[in-house]
Structures are given as structure tokens and as C-alpha cells.
Amino acid sequence: MKVGDIMTTDPVCVKESDLMTHARQVLRDNNLHGLPVLNGNGSVLGMLDDQDILRVKSNKSDVTVGGYIRETPLITPDTDVREAAKLLLQARQHRCAVVRSSTDRTIMGIISDKNILRNAHISKMEPKAVADVMNTRIITAYPDDSIAKIWGNMLEWDYTGIPVISHEDEVMGIITRGAILKAGFARTIDHSSEAHDSVAVDSPKVEKLMITPLYSISPGITVSKAIEALIDYDIGRICVTKDKCLVGMVDRFSLLKECLQHPCFD
Template structure:
């Protein structure tokens, strides 16, 4: 299987001289963490939400040019999926541009796309506890949505578990939950949107969780069937970790011995 079999085609992008506010608008509307940047028809790099989060709407003349990440990897349509998976789990952008021989953008590959090739990658079906992250950024039902949003951006997370004071997982809140309901705007405009409200009004319940002893295949199935990217891990109904799509790909046998060259 090759990248061309699973990549997204006709991707959104921005020109290097376009305004940051336009890039941010696209990210908001499509719930993207990053966008390819094109100059003279060729991929110049990527711009991420974290890079531009502090550019306020009053600075409308700021262009993308000063925020481009130029060292991002590029894939070709013929790149084997196992090599692409190895590369993408080592990037901060979450998505990697796919280019032709002339460096022109022909597609994008995300960690979500990699899951289409999961059967070929050979998932090691060990327990979730072997791959989960144990230090978890969380929020509580009464937390202010604007503050939770900024925490997500600061830590580069797409969602947070919502827990009780007894560390019981009550639900999840995601960036998409916040943006679709219009509670905050991207960037420092977050304080000028609707009156602040709390997480309890927008979080998803009941919580979808896995036990720390569950096999990785169970977590992978949840990601594919539910179209979610992170799942809290519990023991005796209390939060002990979190697992995401990246962890599943890292657990695949096909990535052992693969290099980026």
C-alpha cells in the first residue's frame, strides 16, 4: 500500500503572502491544526495553529510568511505506507504534505489517514497500559471554556478528559466542541466572544474509555468506529492515562527498523 491509496486529495492550503487571519479562519472552519503553505506553486512548508494563536484580529496585515515551518517532511504518492507512518508520528504538525516531482502539492496525509492502512502495519496487540500516556492534562465540569481552550492550544491537544474531583472520568471536551458551539474564538479574541461558560454545557457524555488491561486492538477499533482521536484509560473507574491514534501506530510491528531515509 502506498500514500496515494490513503491520502486526502484537493487539500486546503494558503499562499505564503496571505494574511494569518485567513489561515486561522480555515483552521477554525475545518477544525485543522495545520495548513500547507504554497509559494510559486510549490510547497514552502506548514503553518500551525499554535504558531499563530497569539496574533490578534487587530493585526490584520500580518502575513503567513513569518510563521512558516520550512523543515517539515514531505511525502510522495509512491511512498510506502509504513515509511509514511514512521515519518508522520515524528512530526508536530499532525499532517504531512504530499508532493509531486516538482514539489507541487497533490495531497495531505494525516494520522487519521494512516489508520486506513492499519491492517498492513501489523498492530502489536499488547495491553493499553504499555503504550498510554500516564500524565494527563484534564479539566473539570465547572472549568471556564475559554481557559480550557487555551490549555488545549498550549499543550497541542485536540481534547481533554473531563473528570470529577475523585478523578472519575465524566466525559470529553474537544476543540471541535468548543468551536462549533461558538463559545470562544481562536486566539486572544477568546475573551471577546460569548459570556464565559463552563465545560459541563458542551462536554460529550457518557465517557468512552478503555481499561488499562484492554488490548490495543480495542482502542484502535474505537478510534476507527467512533472517529475520535483520544480515549481516557481507567482503572477501577478512575483515570490512569490516555491513549491516542499515535500510540496505536507506534505499537505496529511494521514500523520496527523503518527509517525516514
């Protein structure tokens, strides 16, 4: 299986000279999490991630995309999907621009962990419980936490989503940086303050933006079923719960690693 067979074509792009405020609007308007960045000649320079958008200070509207470009692995339409999966995992990137060749950086499409998981032959996986691969060290949020505090946590730990639990430890929902961007709160937070060390008085609460109902799975289901759940719900991570309490999480990276242990791309 080749990248060209499963990549997303005609991707939305930005230029290195574009303002970050413009890039933020493009992400929001198209419900995207990353954008290829092109130079003046239309060649790919790298990717802009929604995490980069969150790092821009709200009082600097003249900041350009060029200072926030992430280098990406070289992936072409002829790259084997298994190799592309390894490159994404090594780079800790969820998506990457696909270029024509090593010498021609013309953009051909986007390959993401979502693309790869959707096309993996998960029926070839041996049964393995989610409990064996889930992350049990989880940062959580309360519904009355401020968005400013959660923004700081996401920035510090490079998290894309944080589960929300009640003060009785029952899981309630999840807050994602995509939801923060979509609502427009990222640009209202004073990025120059230590927001994650103190609760901003004027910052909205997590309960205003958290996503419910929460999609969850039990620790006993198989990894292949967990992949199906991510695909069906079109989400990047899913909570593992037992008796309404959060016991772990699995995301696309961890499930992609499991796919590489099996002939899922043959």
C-alpha cells in the same frame, strides 16, 4: 503500500499571503485541523496547524499565514507508508502535505496519522494491552474551569484535547481545541493576558463546550482494539477508564508507534 494509495486528494489549501482570520474560517467551515500553505506559484511551503491559529492574538486581524508556516517532512506519493509514519512521528505532526517530488513541490494530497491507521493491517499485531502503552500522566480539566484557562494549557503543552473530570474524580467528557475553534471562542480570548494563570471573568466554562458522551476503553483491551475504536469514533485520542475513573489515555501517535513494531504496512 505507498502514500499515493491512501492519501487524501484535492486538499483545501491556503496561501502564505492569506490572513490568519481567513485560515481560521477555512478550518472551521471544513472541519479540518491543518491546512497546506502554498506560495504564489502554487508550491507547498509547509503546513498551518490549528494550534497555530490558537496562538494568534485576537486583536491582530492583519496577521498573515506566512509567519506561522510549519516545515514538514518531504513525502511524495511514492514514499513507503511505513517511512511516512516514521517521518510524521519524528516531526511530531499529525498531517503533512504530499508533494510531487523533491524538486517539484506541487501539492498532490495530504497524508495523516488517521490515513495511516485506517489502512494498517492491525490483524498482524501481537496481542498487547492498552495498559502497557497508555500515558498515565494526564492533565485534566474541571467542568467549571474557564475556556481561557484551558486555552492556556493547550498552548503551553501543545495538547489537542484535555479530559474533563468531576470534582469527585469521575470522568465526564473531553474538551478539544477543535471544539474551541468551531465555537469561535479562540478569537475572543485575550491572548496577551496570562489567561492560564487566572480565570477570566467573561470566559465561558468548559462544560459549555466539552464533548459528551465520552468515548472510553478499558486498560485490558488490546492495542489493535484501541486503534479500531479511534477509527470507528473518528477521534484523535481516547480515555482509558476503570470504575468511571480516568487511568490513562492513548492517542494516534502512541498507537502509530505500536504499528511500526509489527508488519502492519506490508
